[in-house]
Amino acid sequence: MAMSGGKDDGSPMMEMNTTPLIDVLLVLLIMFIITIPVQTHAVKLDLPVDDPNPPPPPDVDPIKNRLGITATNQIVWNDTEVSLNQVKQYLAQTKSMVPEPExxxxxxxxxxxxxxxxxxxxxxxSGVTKFGFVGNEQYGSFNKAARMPN
Structure with a gap:
């Protein structure tokens, strides 16, 4: 009588049957999974629109070009503020010139x-060959002033 679940002496089984409870919980779980909205992994972005009349790029001088970085960390090409990608383009232009500008x-x-x-x-x-640092004297005075005690 091991299959009846009770004791051999014929007394009633005092344990709760959890099989129907588990079945109901599984059905509820499946219903919740089905009703959850599908997750999308898209990020909505408002991309900028191309300007039909972009400002003309600063000319690449065939003799020498000045590239600088201001105190506010802006990149400047021949006194015009540019981005790092624009610098790449200008350097490619200078590389193709004969003779290569400084x-x-x-x-x-x-x-x-x-x-x-x-x-x-x-x-x-970029592979630029005619390259030089300009204004190195400003760093010497800057470092001396920084080291001098007040």
């Missing part, structure tokens, strides 16, 4: 090193 690089002494480093990496990747 590139003069002058970051501000208080410009963040990260911006200077990224700009130097772009210059190195």
């Amino acid at each position: 590139l003069q690089f002058q970051p501000d002494p208080i410009a963040a090193y990260l911006y200077v480093d990224r700009t130097l990496a772009v210059i190195k990747d």
